[in-house]
Amino acid sequence: MSKLFTRLAGFFSSRTFVGVDKVGNRYFTRKEEVDGILKEKRWVIFKGEEDPTSIPVEWICWLNGQRKSAPTAEEMLELEARREHVRLNVAVLKKEEEERRAKEGSGRKGLKSAKVEGPNLKSFIRQVPGSSEDDRLEEASDNIDDIRKSKETVAKRTDPAEQEGSSEPTGSGATFRPGTWQPPT
Secondary structure, X not given: OXXXXXXXXXXXXXXXXXXXXXOOOEXXXXXXXXXXXXXXXXXXXXXXXXXXXXXXHHHHHHHOOOOOOOOOHHHHHHHHHHHHHHHHHHHHHHHHHHHHHHHHHHHOOOOOOOOOOOOOHHHHHHHOOOOOHHHHHHHHHHHHHHHHHHHHHHHHHOOHHHOOOOOOOOOOHHHOOOOOOOOOO
């Protein structure tokens, strides 16, 4: 119990105030020995409700150890001014884009906005001399069927049992039985 009490007392007495952000959150640090290694612990005490989204990015980086030193008040003011400048630039660009679209829209009122399609390939095929499209599709499917049939007949002619020197299991489809293959002795 006394160990817990001294740890709690050390928590409050040995903390060092580091800074405060514009919302009023206060940041602290403390050096603590863990397993013989001196480590720095960092934390925040929120002003009011605990809302982690109210912590500025610079302070988050400091809390996670991505920054060695805490952000200064001057640095925070400079970064806030830069963010405001970016917001203003975005607003100006949006306004210019809206004006440009309005000008383009008024100049194009006479044009119809139709769906844009690709080229008509059927008319291209009709221009090619030779047979029609349907005949070619049938020929292609017939060729594929012939190739499949020839592969099946070749597979039937070569009986896997007749192959010498193969130690791989054979059989497939209806003749396959799981667990029946034995390695050669």
